[in-house]
Amino acid sequence: AQSVTQPDIHITVSEGASLELRCNYSYGATPYLFWYVQSPGQGLQLLLKYFSGDTLVQGIKGFEAEFKRSQSSFNLRKPSVHWSDAAEYFCAVGAAGLGFGNEKLTFGTGTRLTIIP
């Protein structure tokens, strides 16, 4: 069974500082990997996704993530955070090769990001 671990429950960074959120996954084959963001009182929004190819993927709002198969990781990064980035971030893994997409995603427990001025 697939699983996702986000080891950091809560991270606090200063505005303008760099950010890295960790994500480790467990899956027996090639995974589909995603990062979603949830602002307070909102649903989740896709930031970026990895299916195959270039292991460094770019997403919206200046985020990027790097897939490292040897480490089973898919960490999210941003070079300079803005106050509006304060939210909860979820890593998710889907099963590749099912032929009908990834409607069943397995999510990590999330990392809450606080930005201090």
Added chain:
Amino acid sequence: KAGVTQTPRYLIKTRGQQVTLSCSPISGHRSVSWYQQTPGQGLQFLFEYFSETQRNKGNFPGRFSGRQFSNSRSEMNVSTLELGDSALYLCASSEQGSNTGELFFGEGSRLTVL
């Protein structure tokens, strides 16, 4: 294009009652998935429907059920409510066949069970 719409946004029920939540997916999306979000358990997959058929189901008791209509709108029902059912219930829609892997989420229905 309108986003995913969930109703009601907030509701309060008492133990033993039942509740029905509604989800209208993005126009053209035929897949609808439901997730339960709680502070302790995070996002847990409930079930996924495609073209009125349940295609996947998570590990929830039979009190949790759902259905999808011919217009792709979906409902989920929870019977005999328990305190532990208090959660944010999120609906997500996606296109079948596009293989984009992107789920579009609604804002959720927040259920409180007293």
